[in-house]
Amino acid sequence: MFARVVECQSKVGRIDQVGNKLENDVLPILQKQPGFVDFLTLSDKINPERLVCISLWTSRGDAEEYHRQHYDTITDMLKPVLESPPTLKTFIVSASTAHHIAVGRAA
Numbered sequence: 001m002f003a004r005v006v007e008c009q010s011k012v013g014r015i016d017q018v019g020n021k022l023e024n025d026v027l028p029i030l031q032k033q034p035g036f037v038d039f040l041t042l043s044d045k046i047n048p049e050r051l052v053c054i055s056l057w058t059s060r061g062d063a064e065e066y067h068r069q070h071y072d073t074i075t076d077m078l079k080p081v082l083e084s085p086p087t088l089k090t091f092i093v094s095a096s097t098a099h100h101i102a103v104g105r106a107a
Helices: 015-031 060-081
Strands: 002-009 036-043 050-057 087-092
Touching: 002 060, 015 036, 015 050, 015 060, 050 060, 060 087
Parallel strands: none
Antiparallel strands: 002 050, 002 087, 036 050
16 A cells, blocks of 8 residues: 655635645545545644645555646645645555555555
């Protein structure tokens, strides 16, 4: 399994709009992608305008195909409500109890 971690900072007072766009516009795109597994949005208690979004994929190839096809469109969609462009990091998922992945079995 493969993870994409996107961190973003909303403009002050726009966090609800970012959340709505993620739920109503971004999530439906993700759900239609081959290899998409799950999507998590994490809020920062200290900095409420900061969000960390984690998408899980069955393979690096599926995540990369999504990136090529949709990432620029999605970042453009969010641009009006973000303070700066989001940052992206990728990881191999080593363990997950929710998705029954054990160390050594990750894709």
